[in-house]
Amino acid sequence: xxxxxxxxxxxxxxxxxxxxxxxxxxxxxxxDKIDIALIIVTYAAFAGISGPFWxxxxxxxxxxPVIMLCLGGAAVSYVMLALASQLWMIFAARGFAGIxxxxxxxxxxxxxxxxxxxxxxxxxxxxxxxFGLGMVLGPLLGGLLAGDSGSFTxxxxxxxxxxxxxxxxxxxxxxxxxxxxxxxxxxxxxxxGSRLSTWTMLRQTGSRxxxxxxxxxxxxxxxxxxxxxxxxxxxxxxxxxxxGMVFGVQGVIMVLLQGGLLGPLVRLTGEWQLLxxxxxxxxxxxxxxxxxxxxxxxxxxxxxAMSGATLCMPLLNTITSHRTPQQLRGQMLGxxxxxxxxxxVLGPLLxxxxxxxxxxxxxxxGCIVLVLFYLAWALGPPPSRLSAAxxxxxxxx
Numbered sequence: 001x002x003x004x005x006x007x008x009x010x011x012x013x014x015x016x017x018x019x020x021x022x023x024x025x026x027x028x029x030x031x032d033k034i035d036i037a038l039i040i041v042t043y044a045a046f047a048g049i050s051g052p053f054w055x056x057x058x059x060x061x062x063x064x065p066v067i068m069l070c071l072g073g074a075a076v077s078y079v080m081l082a083l084a085s086q087l088w089m090i091f092a093a094r095g096f097a098g099i100x101x102x103x104x105x106x107x108x109x110x111x112x113x114x115x116x117x118x119x120x121x122x123x124x125x126x127x128x129x130x131f132g133l134g135m136v137l138g139p140l141l142g143g144l145l146a147g148d149s150g151s152f153t154x155x156x157x158x159x160x161x162x163x164x165x166x167x168x169x170x171x172x173x174x175x176x177x178x179x180x181x182x183x184x185x186x187x188x189x190x191x192x193g194s195r196l197s198t199w200t201m202l203r204q205t206g207s208r209x210x211x212x213x214x215x216x217x218x219x220x221x222x223x224x225x226x227x228x229x230x231x232x233x234x235x236x237x238x239x240x241x242x243x244g245m246v247f248g249v250q251g252v253i254m255v256l257l258q259g260g261l262l263g264p265l266v267r268l269t270g271e272w273q274l275l276x277x278x279x280x281x282x283x284x285x286x287x288x289x290x291x292x293x294x295x296x297x298x299x300x301x302x303x304x305a306m307s308g309a310t311l312c313m314p315l316l317n318t319i320t321s322h323r324t325p326q327q328l329r330g331q332m333l334g335x336x337x338x339x340x341x342x343x344x345v346l347g348p349l350l351x352x353x354x355x356x357x358x359x360x361x362x363x364x365x366g367c368i369v370l371v372l373f374y375l376a377w378a379l380g381p382p383p384s385r386l387s388a389a390x391x392x393x394x395x396x397x
Contacts, residue, residue, distance in 0.1 A: 004114075007170045008107050008130040011071055014078060014162035016138015016251070017145070017155050030087050037352035040226055042091050044218075044344030046098030051341055054102025055109065055334015063110040064176045066102060068167050073100025075163035082156035098341070104131075105337030112321040112333065113177035122263040124314035124321075129259030133251060139244035201328055202335065209377060210320060214336045216374040217316065218343025220282065221309055223351035223367050228302060231360055236295055250303060254310045262311060266318075272382040275315045279378050281308025283371045289364045319382075 058066040077097035084090045107127060115123035138159075145155040202208045232238040232246065265274050285305025292298045317333065324332040347370075354366040 003169075003173045003175070004107060004110055005126050005130050007067065007166050007174055008103070008127055009133055010162050010166035010169060011074065011103055012131050012134025013138045013141070014074065014134075014159035014166075016134045016247070017142035017159040017162070018078065018081065018138075034352050034356070035087065036230075037226055037348040039090055039094050040222065040348040041345045043094040043098040043101070044222065044341045044348075046095050046341075047101040048098075048338045048341035048345060050099050050102060051105055051338025052331065052334045055105050055331045055337070058102075058106045058109060058334070059178070059328075059331055062176045062178045063106050063113070064170060064174050066106050067110075067174070068170050070100050070102045070106070071163045071167045071170065073097070074103070075160040075167070076100075078156050078160035078163065082153045082160070101341070102334065102337070105334040108317050108321075108337070109333040110177045112317075112324075117322060122266075124317045125258040125262035127317075128262070128310065128314040129255045131254065131258075133255045133259075137248075137251075139247040139251070142244055144241075201331060205323060205325075205328075205332070207320065207323065207332070210316075210323075211336055211339045213316060213374060213377055214339035215343040215346065216370050216377075217309070217312055218340035219347035219350065220286075220343075220367050220370045220374070221306075222344040222347035223363070223370075224286075224302075224305065224309075224347075226348040226351050227355065227360070227363055227367075230355070232298070235293070235298070235360075246299070246302070250306050250310075253303060253307050257307060257310055258314055262314060265311075266315075271315055271318055272378075275312060275319075276375070276378045278308040278311045278315065279371065279375045281305070282312070283368060283375060284308075286364055286368045286371060290361050290368075 054066055054070065074097060077093050077100065080093035080096060081090065084093060104127070108124065111123040111127055141158065142155045145158055202211055228246070229243045232243055236242075238246075269277070282305050285301050285303070285308065288297065288301035288304060292301045317336070320332060320336055347367075350366050350370075351363050354363040358365075
């Protein structure tokens with residue numbers, strides 16, 4: 001668990017360096033607010049297409065080689081971004097980054113492989129904490145490297161270097177979590193046609209509505225991520241450095257919640273009840289954003305919403321892994337990662353359209369509508385778990 005945490009952390013520091021500077025890099029090459037949304041959508045769409053592929057590949061070849069391959073692709077995409085001199089080059093760089101964005105789904109499958117049911121939430125929380133810490137160090141580092149010069153070449157190159165460092169760490173220290181026997185069995189199932197398709201897997205495991213929540217969650221969070229730099233920039237006059245610091249503080253909160261408090265909270269309330277509380281916190285923060293007009297209230301709205309949201313994803317991953325047989329975890333968590341990516345397509349498009357038509361209040365209200373559906377599902381009965389003995393694809397048929 002600590003080794004996987006470290007590899008994911010290095011990768012996400014690079015990811016965190018780039019995210020808050022994109023809204024400021026793109027306008028230098030002629031992008032408007034809709035273009036910024038489309039850049040985010042380009043990454044998410046390609047990630048949505050490729051996510052199930054990386055998950056299935058990790059079931060057949062193992063988690064470690066797929067993680068290293070995706071890290072290499074991320075490094076290349078950051079170099080492409082650093083060299084971008086025209087707007088289409090940014091789209092190309094983010095599209096390629098999306099194609100190679102299989103790491104979180106495969107890392108979640110690996111964490112599921114190496115943890116028991118009782119420790120699954122803690123393990124998923126560690127991955128979430130890696131994301132949070134990456135969003136602390138990455139944006140702060142990106143803002144410092146960008147400085148006041150307006151040049152974003154150095155931050156992008158450093159992001160690529162972090163991915164290369166993660167490859168080295170994975171190669172030297174990360175063990176494989178899928179046994180050779182399991183990989184051989186998965187490969188035989190693929191060749192003889194007995195491997196379940198993605199849709200069949202979702203239907204026969206009863207996970208279609210569960211997968212939909214990944215779409216709703218990611219759509220909401222990506223809309224918030226798109227809106228916040230523009231919101232803070234337009235209303236407060238803030239730039240890349242200040243926005244990076246805001247994301248950095250949120251990253252600290254994510255680390256504390258996911259790395260330290262998630263396990264005790266799950267033991268206290270249970271996974272399902274905690275998920276309901278977190279979704280309600282997300283909605284409350286979004287309602288506050290509708291009416292916030294000053295810096296303290298704007299930051300309070302952001303941190304309340306994102307603090308609730310930050311626990312939702314590890315809880316969803318824990319619930320998903322509990323109801324997925326070991327042989328299908330890579331495929332399932334790759335599929336849910338893909339569902340999240342399609343949510344990240346929907347979110348910025350919805351937020352961008354609402355922002356253009358109705359202003360920031362309308363954009364925040366659009367996010368609230370998504371969360372209403374999310375919360376309505378969570379208020380229903382929880383999905384059932386598998387028995388302790390993992391099922392096989394044949395059992396599911």
